[in-house]
Amino acid sequence: MMSANSRLTIAAHILAWMELDRRGGREVVTSEQIAGSVNTNPVVIRRCLGDLRKAGFVEARRGAGAGWSLVRDPESISLFDVHQAVEQGPLFGMHHTPPNEGCPVGYGIQPALRRVYGGLEEAVRQQLAQTSVADVLRDVLAQQR
Amino acid sequence: MMSANSRLTIAAHILAWMELDRRGGREVVTSEQIAGSVNTNPVVIRRCLGDLRKAGFVEARRGAGAGWSLVRDPESISLFDVHQAVEQGPLFGMHHTPPNEGCPVGYGIQPALRRVYGGLEEAVRQQLAQTSVADVLRDVLAQQR
């Protein structure tokens, strides 16, 4: 069933939310406030924000009245960038245990599939690169009742 | 880490192996023989073959001297077909618990992302459709030392 994780979804949610808040005048927000919109535990949000900080999209201030703020224009952050920041690992897995190298298929199957999977991941990257966080927020706001 | 499963890999391995064996004159093979090349348990192979049978790519004979055989030309089976047969579920997951619908972002984020993810999965499907099992086998054989 693939059981895909929700990291890209959560990260996109966070960044869109932060930008909307920024437009409303709130430059600095806490993980607890974000958690209120995502509907999860603040620690989950901080874990994700930590990845986004390492990628240079947000920064954290500590101490009293601390919180997080966007440091890059959401127009310049593509979902490809976000994906790279919060998720790694291949779309499709290889054999758990190496195949039988004495068999022609067992010997050649992994290089052959690696080529296919590489092209696949490139296609995904290109698609992700076409949408920015700002695009997502535009679409989010267009959904309002 | 995404920890992608290996179902597409195993299915492609099985089909390529069956076609190679067919070319060598063996039309019917057992799950145990296939397991020897994939290097896993025959039950794992049978589970996968069951999916491939439901999709109409292979058939099973039972009783003594039983086994599996290809029923469709590998040239006509694309990795998209194989993927559909053995794997379902989205590439990227949505929120585990629904977001806060009282928040504009919480309300609109899922429809917005569904659109993005839909395009993404379509791109993957198109890429997978460009490679057939026969192509994979060609590439596998080209790897030989």
Place this chain on the structure above:
DNA sequence: GATCGTTATAACATGTACTGTTACATCCGG
């Protein structure tokens, strides 16, 4: 410099999925 609210992170619990394995019922050619 002490306080307080927040980040940062470790540790643990829980749920779920994938893989591998054993066991056994079912089938059918010989």
Place this chain on the structure above:
DNA sequence: CCGGATGTAACAGTACATGTTATAACGATC
């Protein structure tokens, strides 16, 4: 009827995602 294989259920082990609690570190404000 036998024997060898499929078809499936049940279970163990591993891995990972998510959620939760606890605690250390930090720094603005008083």
